[in-house]
């Protein structure tokens with residue numbers, strides 16, 4: 093299937109969804125695959141350190157969501173742009189024993205009404221333009237600081253190997269005083285010309301937000 097970026101972000105919401113037990117494709121893009129399970133477990137572990145209220149951006153196949161609930165949280169909230177995936181998130185949420193909230197739409201809009209109400213924030217969306225590839229999480233990093241309670245933790249699908257990009261680390265340390273880097277090993281991604289190919293990924297676990305002066 094030919095893959096094209098959406099003409100506008102809103103057009104992502106119209107793209108066809110194809111899913112089986114191994115993968116999720118949206119508009120032909122391989123958005124999520126079960127090879128990421130170990131990675132999702134590591135991200136889930138980070139955001140459930142406080143067993144508190146967790147926000148996840150991007151529901152996908154719900155692999156990290158299930159890992160978050162299995163590890164223990166007070167509540168789970170996700171922001172999901174695609175209506176079909178958001179409907180799956182709501183169906184999944186109805187089966188959970190903790191309160192689940194699904195905010196349907198793009199994070200850029202949905203975060204407007206949110207405050208410092210989460211103990212863990214996990215960001216894992218998908219690039220919707222060529223310019224966002226490998227850096228779709230960068231604009232969210234400053235936003236994460238204002239969504240976290242004191243003691244809260246932010247993590248994300250990082251697109252980083254052991255050659256962690258200096259600009260990425262710089263951005264994290266501009267907004268968080270503490271950044272732990274965790275190497276997740278044993279990954280076996282399937283061939284995908286624009287996807288991940290390394291056998292490991294280094295994920296950041298950031299805490300202690302740097303508040304703006306007077307903020």
Ligand SMILES: C[S@@+](CC[C@H](N)C(=O)[O-])C[C@H]1O[C@@H](n2cnc3c(N)ncnc32)[C@H](O)[C@@H]1O
Nearest residue numbers: 150151152153154155156173174198199217218
């Ligand atoms: C890689 S998947 C998330 C995988 C998930 N962590 C899991 O374990 O299955 C990315 C999801 O982010 C959604 N998404 C992409 N851009 C978004 C945005 N700007 N705001 C909210 N959701 C977005 C996609 O529709 C997709 O469902």
